Amino acid sequence: xxxxxxxxxxxxxxxxxxxxxxxxxxxxxxxxxxxxxxxxxxxxxxxxxxxxxxxxxxxxxxxxxxxxxxxxxxxxxxxxxxxxxxxxxxxxxxxxxxxxxxxxxxxxxxxxxxxxxxxxxxxxxxxxxxxxxxxxxxxxxxxxxxxxxxxxxxxxxxxxxxxxxxxxxxxxxxxxxxxxxxxxxxxxxxxxxxxxxxxxxxxxxxxxxxxxxxxxxxxxxxxxxxxxxxxxxxxxxxxxxxxxxxxxxxxxxxxxxxxxxxxxxxxxxxxxxxxxxxxxxxxxxxxxxxxxxxxxxxxxxxxxxxxxxxxxxxxxxxxxxxxxxxxxxxxxxxxxxxxxxxxxxxxxxxxxxxxxxxxxxxxxxxxxxxxxxxxxxxxxxxxxxxxxxxxxxxxxxxxxxxxxxxxxxxxxxxxxxxxxxxxxxxxxxxxxxxxxxxxxxxx
Amino acid sequence: xxxxxxxxxxxxxxxxxxxxxxxxxxxxxxxxxxxxxxxxxxxxxxxxxxxxxxxxxxxxxxxxxxxxxxxxxxxxxxxxxxxxxxxxxxxxxxxxxxxxxxxxxxxxxxxxxxxxxxxxxxxxxxxxxxxxxxxxxxxxxxxxxxxxxxxxxxxxxxxxxxxxxxxxxxxxxxxxxxxxxxxxxxxxxxxxxxxxxxxxxxxxxxxxxxxxxxxxxxxxxxxxxxxxxxxxxxxxxxxxxxxxxxxxxxxxxxxxxxxxxxxxxxxxxxxxxxxxxxxxxxxxxxxxxxxxxxxxxxxxxxxxxxxxxxxxxxxxxxxxxxxxxxxxxxxxxxxxxxxxxxxxxxxxxxxxxxxxxxxxxxxxxxxxxxxxxxxxxxxxxxxxxxxxxxxxxxxxxxxxxxxxxxxxxxxxxxxxxxxxxxxxxxxxxxxxxxxxxxxxxxx
Ligand SMILES: [K+]
Ligand SMILES: [K+]
Numbered sequence: 001x002x003x004x005x006x007x008x009x010x011x012x013x014x015x016x017x018x019x020x021x022x023x024x025x026x027x028x029x030x031x032x033x034x035x036x037x038x039x040x041x042x043x044x045x046x047x048x049x050x051x052x053x054x055x056x057x058x059x060x061x062x063x064x065x066x067x068x069x070x071x072x073x074x075x076x077x078x079x080x081x082x083x084x085x086x087x088x089x090x091x092x093x094x095x096x097x098x099x100x101x102x103x104x105x106x107x108x109x110x111x112x113x114x115x116x117x118x119x120x121x122x123x124x125x126x127x128x129x130x131x132x133x134x135x136x137x138x139x140x141x142x143x144x145x146x147x148x149x150x151x152x153x154x155x156x157x158x159x160x161x162x163x164x165x166x167x168x169x170x171x172x173x174x175x176x177x178x179x180x181x182x183x184x185x186x187x188x189x190x191x192x193x194x195x196x197x198x199x200x201x202x203x204x205x206x207x208x209x210x211x212x213x214x215x216x217x218x219x220x221x222x223x224x225x226x227x228x229x230x231x232x233x234x235x236x237x238x239x240x241x242x243x244x245x246x247x248x249x250x251x252x253x254x255x256x257x258x259x260x261x262x263x264x265x266x267x268x269x270x271x272x273x274x275x276x277x278x279x280x281x282x283x284x285x286x287x288x289x290x291x292x293x294x295x296x297x298x299x300x301x302x303x304x305x306x307x308x309x310x311x312x313x314x315x316x317x318x319x320x321x322x323x324x325x326x327x328x329x330x331x332x333x334x335x336x337x338x339x340x341x342x343x344x345x346x347x348x349x350x351x352x353x354x355x356x357x358x359x360x361x362x363x364x365x366x367x368x369x370x371x372x373x374x375x376x377x378x379x380x381x382x383x384x385x386x387x388x389x390x391x392x393x394x395x396x397x398x399x400x401x402x403x404x405x406x407x408x409x410x411x412x413x414x415x416x417x418x419x420x421x422x423x424x425x426x427x428x429x430x431x432x433x434x435x436x437x438x439x440x441x442x443x
Numbered sequence: 444x445x446x447x448x449x450x451x452x453x454x455x456x457x458x459x460x461x462x463x464x465x466x467x468x469x470x471x472x473x474x475x476x477x478x479x480x481x482x483x484x485x486x487x488x489x490x491x492x493x494x495x496x497x498x499x500x501x502x503x504x505x506x507x508x509x510x511x512x513x514x515x516x517x518x519x520x521x522x523x524x525x526x527x528x529x530x531x532x533x534x535x536x537x538x539x540x541x542x543x544x545x546x547x548x549x550x551x552x553x554x555x556x557x558x559x560x561x562x563x564x565x566x567x568x569x570x571x572x573x574x575x576x577x578x579x580x581x582x583x584x585x586x587x588x589x590x591x592x593x594x595x596x597x598x599x600x601x602x603x604x605x606x607x608x609x610x611x612x613x614x615x616x617x618x619x620x621x622x623x624x625x626x627x628x629x630x631x632x633x634x635x636x637x638x639x640x641x642x643x644x645x646x647x648x649x650x651x652x653x654x655x656x657x658x659x660x661x662x663x664x665x666x667x668x669x670x671x672x673x674x675x676x677x678x679x680x681x682x683x684x685x686x687x688x689x690x691x692x693x694x695x696x697x698x699x700x701x702x703x704x705x706x707x708x709x710x711x712x713x714x715x716x717x718x719x720x721x722x723x724x725x726x727x728x729x730x731x732x733x734x735x736x737x738x739x740x741x742x743x744x745x746x747x748x749x750x751x752x753x754x755x756x757x758x759x760x761x762x763x764x765x766x767x768x769x770x771x772x773x774x775x776x777x778x779x780x781x782x783x784x785x786x787x788x789x790x791x792x793x794x795x796x797x798x799x800x801x802x803x804x805x806x807x808x809x810x811x812x813x814x815x816x817x818x819x820x821x822x823x824x825x826x827x828x829x830x831x832x833x834x835x836x837x838x839x840x841x842x843x844x845x846x847x848x849x850x851x852x853x854x855x856x857x858x859x860x861x862x863x864x865x866x867x868x869x870x871x872x873x874x875x876x877x878x879x880x881x882x883x884x885x886x
Contacts, residue, residue, distance in 0.1 A: 374818035
């Protein structure tokens with residue numbers, strides 16, 4: 001144990017494991033399952049992992065299988081996972097020791113990627129405040145809509161609003177309906193607040209703070225903020241246009257909707273791979289080309305230090321600029337007048353290729369364990385690894401071993417790249433700099 | 444045209460285009476098609492591209508669709524493609540101008556990756572001699588076996604032996620039987636010479652020459668040779684064990700064979716993804732997990748400056764060592780006591796990720812053009828891009844637009860990475876060296 005604590009990078013996976021264990025224990029209580037008796041251990045483990053890792057894949061129907069107590073546990077696990085176990089651990093450390101040790105600070109830095117250690121305590125509080133008020137605002141809008149538009153009683157509407165707000169902002173992908181949020185496919189008053197919460201949550205706090213501070217001076221934005229804002233827009237457009245183009249005539253998805261509703265659904269599904277995981281159309285009915293495009297968008301994921309998963313936008317765009325420089329024979333990789341250090345390039349490369357390796361190994365394992373075709377299994381693997389939670393619907397029917405593979409993928413996807421990045425951050429060495437340099441966050 | 448010639452990197456794609464055009468023209472002659480009348484242009488274009496790019500995907504049955512003249516044209520195109528249009532162009536330049544201009548030399552260097560320009564002419568001749576004698580030896584063994592074991596007449600046996608020897612050594616994947624070489628699945632006298640020729644051809648001439656020179660002193664081998672020899676062995680073992688494990692009980696493939704024949708077929712198919720493309724078992728009957736594993740092996744491919752395709756063994760292993768160094772926080776990437784320059788790392792990264800991008804774009808396009816599921820289309824895409832030629836059998840039934848996509852993938856796969864690498868090689872700049880350094884070939 002002391003050995004472990006000497007390596008701060010190991011605190012993050014251990015904290016996640018503890019949260020998953022506690023969550024599994026709580027979900028196994030008879031009070032958690034509707035009808036009583038408690039769920040099988042694998043169901044509790046899968047659900048707890050999916051909640052803590054803010055994934056949203058489910059083996060049972062969240063709406064009917066769990067009691068309000070069970071759903072409350074899931075919501076709490078989502079909140080803990082989204083805010084970051086590490087952040088809570090740091091706060092706990094603060095309460096216990098009344099001081100921020102270097103070790104705690106380094107871990108916190110690795111998770112939230114804030115360069116200035118002295119601002120850490122303030123950042124922790126600001127993150128919590130921003131999260132709280134944003135979630136309250138979205139919850140209020142949703143609750144009003146549920147109450148006015150759907151005649152829900154106030155207590156029900158507030159509970160529904162709060163759960164879906166927390167699930168959206170934390171990119172968790174859980175919903176209190178058996179068909180995700182498909183019932184609201186044509187209701188912009190539900191779709192747009194949820195999509196906004198997912199998009200903002202997937203941008204990440206470093207970018208949000210910079211945007212709040214420098215919103216009117218884009219010239220001052222850091223490379224990391226530029227990539228994240230630009231990348232979010234580009235991937236949203238590609239995702240929405242892809243869904244529109246591929247699904248326009250598909251009777252199982254957009255085909256039965258009018259043109260404005262087609263656009264609303266396409267925008268909603270354009271946001272979700274980064275990595276919200278809710279759906280207003282049935283992914284089990286999607287055309288294979290839409291699923292393959294979504295595979296790529298999910299794998300790329302959202303912003304660094306956000307509630308989103310995937311290899312992250314900055315990783316993807318740094319690699320794209322590396323290739324650009326290579327093709328044009330330029331010695332340095334330059335993004336908006338800043339040279340990207342070779343250390344950052346190597347980190348981006350490692351994060352991306354380790355991701356490919358995990359997804360490949362996961363898909364191959366699921367192929368040997370089941371008789372489903374490769375397409376849907378790849379989709380489920382990437383959805384788990386990138387903690388997205390979109391599904392063609394085959395997860396509940398998987399054999400136990402395959403479910404455990406998904407549990408492992410969700411855990412590795414949420415913790416693995418962080419661990420690697422932390423290990424790298426703690427051991428990085430000084431290099432010679434030839435130009436003013438900046439290190440966008442990768443992984 | 445003068446502009447083009449000023450950029451030597453463009454000579455390679457243009458030479459390939461010329462060879463494909465000439466081949467298409469020859470195959471369109473009435474004398475090429477059995478029964479006369481000449482084939483449709485797309486069939487001739489597809490076959491010529493597949494032959495020049497030594498891929499082996501076919502839209503018609505090579506054995507019955509073409510006359511001996513047509514088959515001879517295919518064999519010649521294979522030989523030209525395998526030896527390298529560039530090499531022939533250089534020789535042509537020699538005959539015309541009696542001197543080796545710098546431009547020709549640089550192109551030849553980029554293709555055959557020989558660092559010492561002054562040895563270029565000697566290398567061209569040694570490559571031709573090695574190729575010729577090796578092909579003659581394999582052809583003789585095959586011809587003897589065809590004559591003695593299968594009662595073919597001498598002329599037929601020699602023709603069959605020569606064609607399959609050329610096809611094997613050049614990793615072309617063409618066969619003169621309607622079912623590839625499945626009829627010889629249990630005959631080691633046919634399988635082993637073919638597998639040997641494919642394996643040796645896929646190792647590449649720089650490595651072969653070094654092995655001939657330094658066979659008894661492995662301590663003197665270059666990093667490039669070590670990676671290629673080690674990688675060939677590892678991927679062969681993974682491929683063979685994978686086929687054995689996944690197909691052992693499959694009645695459509697290994698299930699009906701005895702244990703020794705199972706092993707023979709597994710070894711044969713373990714060699715073929717790198718990138719021979721012949722098959723003694725039916726890939727249309729393979730389990731999906733075998734196809735996914737083969738996807739990965741085909742994508743990695745064979746040795747640099749060989750007749751094999753894919754991103755190349757050195758690219759893959761350099762990237763693996765980069766990740767290893769990154770995970771362990773080491774500033775330098777070291778392979779057997781040699782530091783790998785960051786320029787080489789960047790080349791490897793670019794080659795691999797451009798390959799992923801091409802395969803992704805190809806698969807997505809084929810999905811929109813056809814109604815086949817993603818698994819087989821991904822397999823066909825990688826097989827074309829990595830110039831392997833293995834197929835689950837759907838190529839002939841594809842619509843014309845999809846066939847053109849495969850033509851483009853074969854061309855890009857054979858020429859694209861070379862072009863990129865050449866562009867990089869011609870513009871690389873001096874860097875500061877901290878350690879004795881070596882640049883293994885990537886791409
Ligand atoms: K999610
Ligand atoms: K081939």
